[in-house]
Amino acid sequence: MTYVVISDNESFETALKRFKKQCEKAGILSEVYRREYYEKPSIKRKRKALAARKRVIRREKQRQRRLQGAGSHGP
8 A cells, every 4th residue: 555654844736646656556556456447367368478579679779779879889
């Protein structure tokens, strides 16, 4: 359960902002949206496979950028 302790001199807006940030970091809203409707196991597998492919592609792009950046530092 996410909670925020409000100090005496803190405004409600800043406390609300901190609470929203903690909820986002904990993944509460994404969990709520995911559980809003029943998801068939086959759809769940497809979603997870797509996410894994995206992760692999993102890591490969980052690795390529790192290699290109390291190669440009010449004499």
